[in-house]
Amino acid sequence: LAKTTQPISMDSYEGQEVNITCSHNNIATNDYITWYQQFPSQGPRFIIQGYKTKVTNEVASLFIPADRKSSTLSLPRVSLSDTAVYYCLVGDTGGGADGLTFGKGTHLIIQP
């Protein structure tokens, strides 16, 4: 599984757009990029997944450049409730048997 690097923490304010970048220099051809969100004492929640270019859903966008060595999770107009830890994972979507490898994640703090 490709190793990922993301900032340990980030701060922002309500109403701002937040971009969290993840580096994955040794991503493999079959690997997808997936982001999870976790609140204290709860299980991680799937946010978004992508392979290349841009993916958008009702909560976030995921930007992946052509070389796929990094990706950026974009959260539009954040609110206090977006304060959480965000994890970037890289791996083969059929790789459930290997388990999900979570790094330290990015602790996002949203202030009023």
Added chain:
Amino acid sequence: KAGVTQTPRYLIKTRGQQVTLSCSPISGHRSVSWYQQTPGQGLQFLFEYFSETQRNKGNFPGRFSGRQFSNSRSEMNVSTLELGDSALYLCASGTGGYGYTFGSGTRLTVV
């Protein structure tokens, strides 16, 4: 659609005891994975079951075991509990891809 249900939500055990945690996956999901989360080590993969068979196991001692039933419900067992086993134990179910759904976890405290 019901989510992943883990029971109990909280548990306090004494060193040396054993504990069994339960996970009911989303209906139709045949893959169930277990994770341990601690402040120091973060989220770590324990093992995964698919159609009652353990497909893979993380780097945990043999005191940690699990099983899956024909209805996809899963249990994990920890024997001879140690203080370091205090953690949030999370179960996730899925269909084989990366969009796994996690339960709220069982908070185990070993005293």
